[in-house]
Amino acid sequence: xxxxxxxxxxxxxxxxxxxxxxxxxxxxxxxxxxxxxxxxxxxxxxxxxxxxxxxxxxxxxxxxxxxxxxxxxxxxxxxxxxxxxxxxxxxxxxxxxxxxxxxxxxxxxxxxxxxxxxxxxxxxxxxxxxxxxxxxxxxxxxxxxxxxxxxxxxxxxxxxxxxxxxxxxxxxxxxxxxxxxxxxxxxxxxxxxxxxxxxxxxxxxxxxxxxxxxxxxxxxxxxxxxxxxxxxxxxxxxxxxxxxxxxxxxxxxxxxxxxxxxxxxxxxxxxxxxxxxxxxxxxxxxxxxxxxxxxxxxxxxxxxxxxxxxxxxx
Amino acid sequence: xxxxxxxxxxxxxxxxxxxxxxxxxxxxxxxxxxxxxxxxxxxxxxxxxxxxxxxxxxxxxxxxxxxxxxxxxxxxxxxxxxxxxxxxxxxxxxxxxxxxxxxxxxxxxxxxxxxxxxxxxxxxxxxxxxxxxxxxxxxxxxxxxxxxxxxxxxxxxxxxxxxxxxxxxxxxxxxxxxxxxxxxxxxxxxxxxxxxxxxxxxxxxxxxxxxxxxxxxxxxxxxxxxxxxxxxxxxxxxxxxxxxxxxxxxxxxxxxxxxxxxxxxxxxxxxxxxxxxxxxxxxxxxxxxxxxxxxxxxxxxxxxxxxxxxxxxx
Numbered sequence: 018x019x020x021x022x023x024x025x026x027x028x029x030x031x032x033x034x035x036x037x038x039x040x041x042x043x044x045x046x047x048x049x050x051x052x053x054x055x056x057x058x059x060x061x062x063x064x065x066x067x068x069x070x071x072x073x074x075x076x077x078x079x080x081x082x083x084x085x086x087x088x089x090x091x092x093x094x095x096x097x098x099x100x101x102x103x104x105x106x107x108x109x110x111x112x113x114x115x116x117x118x119x120x121x122x123x124x125x126x127x128x129x130x131x132x133x134x135x136x137x138x139x140x141x142x143x144x145x146x147x148x149x150x151x152x153x154x155x156x157x158x159x160x161x162x163x164x165x166x167x168x169x170x171x172x173x174x175x176x177x178x179x180x181x182x183x184x185x186x187x188x189x190x191x192x193x194x195x196x197x198x199x200x201x202x203x204x205x206x207x208x209x210x211x212x213x214x215x216x217x218x219x220x221x222x223x224x225x226x227x228x229x230x231x232x233x234x235x236x237x238x239x240x241x242x243x244x245x246x247x248x249x250x251x252x253x254x255x256x257x258x259x260x261x262x263x264x265x266x267x268x269x270x271x272x273x274x275x276x277x278x279x280x281x282x283x284x285x286x287x288x289x290x291x292x293x294x295x296x297x298x299x300x301x302x303x304x305x306x307x308x309x310x311x312x313x314x315x316x317x318x319x320x321x322x323x324x325x326x327x328x329x330x331x
Numbered sequence: 332x333x334x335x336x337x338x339x340x341x342x343x344x345x346x347x348x349x350x351x352x353x354x355x356x357x358x359x360x361x362x363x364x365x366x367x368x369x370x371x372x373x374x375x376x377x378x379x380x381x382x383x384x385x386x387x388x389x390x391x392x393x394x395x396x397x398x399x400x401x402x403x404x405x406x407x408x409x410x411x412x413x414x415x416x417x418x419x420x421x422x423x424x425x426x427x428x429x430x431x432x433x434x435x436x437x438x439x440x441x442x443x444x445x446x447x448x449x450x451x452x453x454x455x456x457x458x459x460x461x462x463x464x465x466x467x468x469x470x471x472x473x474x475x476x477x478x479x480x481x482x483x484x485x486x487x488x489x490x491x492x493x494x495x496x497x498x499x500x501x502x503x504x505x506x507x508x509x510x511x512x513x514x515x516x517x518x519x520x521x522x523x524x525x526x527x528x529x530x531x532x533x534x535x536x537x538x539x540x541x542x543x544x545x546x547x548x549x550x551x552x553x554x555x556x557x558x559x560x561x562x563x564x565x566x567x568x569x570x571x572x573x574x575x576x577x578x579x580x581x582x583x584x585x586x587x588x589x590x591x592x593x594x595x596x597x598x599x600x601x602x603x604x605x606x607x608x609x610x611x612x613x614x615x616x617x618x619x620x621x622x623x624x625x626x627x628x629x630x631x632x633x634x635x636x637x638x639x640x641x642x643x644x645x
Contacts, residue, residue: 289376291599291605326596326599326645
């Protein structure tokens with residue numbers, strides 16, 4: 018099991034930078050006043066396909082051999098990784114096979130279909146997704162690009178923090194959401210590689226707190242049918258992401274559903290940007306633990322902006 | 332009746348530029364492909380108070396005499412101008428009295444109250460608003476800062492186009508929404524002052540088409556109880572804005588309610604920014620008249636992003 022290092026993320030950024038958007042780092046005076054700290058939002062909702070996942074998917078596709086590229090890629094995903102891989106594949110002339118849970122948000126299904134991928138729907142369980150993906154691999158020889166249990170994907174996700182630190186070098190804390198752990202793994206590897214004194218926190222819904230439990234107990238533990246409005250964070254850590262997170266992350270902080278919804282609304286209202294519920298967890302961590310953050314300079318990774326507007330949680 | 336000229340808008344920009352945000356000009360490859368033209372969105376939803384109105388209000392306040400400032404300002408507004416004047420007044424240590432229709436969106440009422448203004452609610456008619464404002468003027472000696480029938484306000488609103496042309500000089504068309512006409516007056520004065528060959532269009536809801544009727548007939552005509560989701564465009568032109576628009580605007584194009592809603596959703600989904608229904612009219616003009624815009628470089632003034640999320644039109 019190869020663990021990503023700082024240099025791997027730097028190499029990933031060189032590889033993908035001409036394919037991705039360099040997303041803005043936004044500030045909000047109103048939110049700074051409300052929470053008594055300085056917040057820097059790395060806005061991956063403005064990334065291609067509306068999520069940081071395009072970074073990892075692009076890095077994975079660009080790292081494939083010519084022979085592998087000929088046979089295409091396959092993945093299973095609740096949505097953003099699926100769209101990301103579909104577009105990354107299309108931009109490289111590669112065929113993409115996508116397994117999606119049948120209850121994925123409509124906007125995410127449409128995006129994947131729009132990028133020309135071949136979609137297979139399955140039951141919304143990890144087992145059903147993995148089975149369907151394996152079947153496609155056997156039939157086509159396509160390479161599985163796992164949404165987070167993948168070295169190249171993690172390295173790609175870490176490049177958001179590389180750009181964040183390039184713009185704001187003196188951050189004291191960086192917070193990223195944690196679902197399967199790809200983003201938090203990449204984020205923490207990069208941040209700690211640059212400066213060990215910057216704290217890295219994971220933000221997780223209390224209702225899907227497998228990372229918190231695994232991190233606290235030291236034993237990798239999966240979520241069982243988690244129910245949260247943060248639909249990008251339903252997945253559980255893998256051995257790879259758990260290893261990276263144990264090594265590099267300072268704390269996992271869980272947040273309540275009403276905090277997630279309140280912070281999502283706050284960002285919509287005050288910053289006029291659309292973020293998905295999963296992204297609101299990072300601000301919810303600040304809201305629920307103000308003593309930890311008073312007067313600090315904090316980087317928040319806004320993971321995406323793909324929302325089904327007909328199913329808003331407020 | 333003094334008509335604004337190019338130089339007045341340039342002077343307004345010098346006066347207000349340290350008080351306002353220089354808002355971004357955004358692009359969307361997906362929308363360009365969808366409508367087969369090049370769109371440049373001047374994003375006043377990111378302006379202070381979430382709307383271009385802060386430009387005009389700030390210019391009006393900064394243009395007052397010291398004696399006038401002592402007695403404060405008063406206005407009547409469906410919301411964005413009210414919040415804008417309240418904040419502009421507070422930043423200059425001036426008292427603000429605001430008359431608002433009792434059916435104004437909650438988010439706009441809260442914003443005005445949050446800026447410390449004294450609010451008087453009235454019936455949602457122009458007559459009721461004007462009466463209430465007059466009463467306050469008589470009692471306090473405050474200066475009326477009309478939302479659009481005001482020279483300094485119009486000059487302030489024109490500064491959004493000044494910044495737009497500084498970033499994208501070779502636009503062929505600029506489209507701004509038209510309600511009372513302050514934004515369209517300022518926009519068209521600036522654009523035609525710089526380059527007469529750039530076309531300037533007004534975007535107006537078909538259900539509140541007083542500007543279209545006035546412009547076409549040559550006779551200033553008010554709307555009677557207009558009903559549109561574009562709640563910032565319910566007001567009718569004044570003599571001043573009608574004069575400026577007749578002189579400088581090439582066309583007023585009306586758009587249907589379902590186009591406004593569809594284009595609002597398109598911008599939310601594809602650009603991940605929050606815009607209010609009034610702002611979607613400019614894209615709706617492009618959608619309903621694609622023959623006019625094929626292959627063209629078009630500037631769109633996105634007027635604001637203050638939306639009541641519990642009363643979305645979709």
